[in-house]
Amino acid sequence: MNKLTADLTVSKAKLDEIADFFVKTATSSLAKQTERGIPMIPTYVTKLPTGKEKGVFLACDLGGTNFRCCSVVLNGDGTHKITQDKCHIPEEVLNAKSHVEFYDWLASCIGDFVAKQHPNWKSDQGKLRMGVTFSYPVNQTGLNRGTLVRWTKKVNVPDAVGRDVCVDFQTAMDRRNIPVYIAALINDTTGALLARSYMAGESVHTLLGMILGTGTNAAYMEDVAKITKLPAGTTQHKTMAVNTEWGSFDNDLQVLPTTRFDAAIDKLTLNPTVHMFEKRISGMFMGEILRQMLCELHGKGLIFKNLPAGSLDKPFGIDTATPSQIEADASSDNIEVKAIMRDVFGINPTSEEAHAVRKLSHGIGKRAAYLVAGAIGGVVNLTNALEKYQYIDIGGDGSVYEFYPGFEKHMREALRLLYGEATEKRFKFGIVKDGSGIGAALCASLSAEEA
Numbered sequence: 210m211n212k213l214t215a216d217l218t219v220s221k222a223k224l225d226e227i228a229d230f231f232v233k234t235a236t237s238s239l240a241k242q243t244e245r246g247i248p249m250i251p252t253y254v255t256k257l258p259t260g261k262e263k264g265v266f267l268a269c270d271l272g273g274t275n276f277r278c279c280s281v282v283l284n285g286d287g288t289h290k291i292t293q294d295k296c297h298i299p300e301e302v303l304n305a306k307s308h309v310e311f312y313d314w315l316a317s318c319i320g321d322f323v324a325k326q327h328p329n330w331k332s333d334q335g336k337l338r339m340g341v342t343f344s345y346p347v348n349q350t351g352l353n354r355g356t357l358v359r360w361t362k363k364v365n366v367p368d369a370v371g372r373d374v375c376v377d378f379q380t381a382m383d384r385r386n387i388p389v390y391i392a393a394l395i396n397d398t399t400g401a402l403l404a405r406s407y408m409a410g411e412s413v414h415t416l417l418g419m420i421l422g423t424g425t426n427a428a429y430m431e432d433v434a435k436i437t438k439l440p441a442g443t444t445q446h447k448t449m450a451v452n453t454e455w456g457s458f459d460n461d462l463q464v465l466p467t468t469r470f471d472a473a474i475d476k477l478t479l480n481p482t483v484h485m486f487e488k489r490i491s492g493m494f495m496g497e498i499l500r501q502m503l504c505e506l507h508g509k510g511l512i513f514k515n516l517p518a519g520s521l522d523k524p525f526g527i528d529t530a531t532p533s534q535i536e537a538d539a540s541s542d543n544i545e546v547k548a549i550m551r552d553v554f555g556i557n558p559t560s561e562e563a564h565a566v567r568k569l570s571h572g573i574g575k576r577a578a579y580l581v582a583g584a585i586g587g588v589v590n591l592t593n594a595l596e597k598y599q600y601i602d603i604g605g606d607g608s609v610y611e612f613y614p615g616f617e618k619h620m621r622e623a624l625r626l627l628y629g630e631a632t633e634k635r636f637k638f639g640i641v642k643d644g645s646g647i648g649a650a651l652c653a654s655l656s657a658e659e660a
């Protein structure tokens with residue numbers, strides 16, 4: 210047991226190594242497209258909002274399990290109003306036989322939403338401008354152009370890979386005569402970056418938009434001069450947001466800590482050997498890490514002697530909400546932990562067992578937070594942010610960020626190890642609610658300014 214938790218510990222030396230390796234690999238990916246390295250995808254978003262953007266825009270967001278359609282009013286003073294509908298993506302759409310079937314379902318949701326929220330919109334008024342948040346790696350070739358690199362999380366529509374997301378989506382909407390024009394395609398992290406900047410106003414420089422949910426990723430503003438893989442003359446602007454796709458940081462596992470549980474999980478995934486950073490951190494995986502550890506302890510006869518057969522057998526059978534709720538138990542005698550274990554595993558654990566599960570959940574969450582801090586350190590060092598800005602402002606979103614107890618506290622602990630106490634205090638973390646919707650609308654608005 211102690212050995213298991215020790216294996217989850219991330220030392221100061223390891224944090225330094227992660228931050229250094231991040232700088233090294235990110236720098237080389239800014240210069241040259243990479244197959245296995247961290248992708249560092251240019252987004253064609255060339256400026257951050259000022260807070261003064263105005264207008265009505267549509268936005269939609271394809272996330273891990275839901276598709277959200279939003280209508281966003283930007284008031285021009287850093288505030289906004291958002292109306293949204295959430296559609297649960299059915300299994301048959303997640304595994305659609307063709308891209309046509311897949312985008313047709315997305316288009317039908319947009320059609321229903323527009324009919325409901327903008328019933329009087331006439332096609333002679335032109336098309337409503339929409340920003341699309343697509344939370345998967347897309348190789349962008351323009352603000353509203355980009356080919357899908359791979360699916361992550363739970364979507365599995367192989368023939369959509371390598372195709373232009375906007376073209377296929379727009380074609381599906383045109384087939385249905387939906388009066389909507391895709392003005393911009395962004396990643397949810399770029400959305401978080403833009404939304405946080407809009408809300409913070411001109412006086413604050415937001416360094417990072419970060420998602421810690423079913424998947425994980427971050428986006429930041431980079432000097433165009435450093436993104437040398439961009440074809441010459443791509444833009445006149447000096448900066449561009451980069452979608453790091455840090456879920457794929459260190460796919461070759463040169464510095465990331467790897468336990469036998471991480472290795473076993475990778476084999477169970479739809480995308481083995483890639484997105485290795487994400488598989489140690491995100492909401493899709495932390496519950497599974499706990500399950501793998503408990504299976505081993507149970508198999509060795511060390512815990513849960515009376516476990517009903519099969520309770521721990523199902524891969525991904527433990528949601529990350531479970532270790533998260535376990536970690537939230539504030540009682541000294543693990544009352545909540547015991548109740549959760551009755552519900553989830555169907556057993557009455559002993560106090561020692563409850564204590565053990567709690568320790569593991571703590572270790573899994575803490576390791577994830579430390580690894581995220583290592584990658585944040587990578588972006589901070591890559592951009593020389595500590596020399597340039599007084600505060601390192603980070604906008605975050607996602608279930609792990611919002612609900613996993615102690616996540617920020619642990620990230621801060623790790624940042625203290627990396628930079629010392631005084632510098633850690635210069636980091637500001639804030640939640641960006643609805644970041645993808647607002648960010649996509651902002652992007653549609655910024656693209657209108659440039660059109």
Ligand code: BGC
Pocket residue numbers: 343344345346361362396397398420422423424425426427454456487
């Ligand atoms: C995807 C990213 C996305 C992140 C958070 C990852 O699995 O590759 O594009 O930003 O999840 O949603």
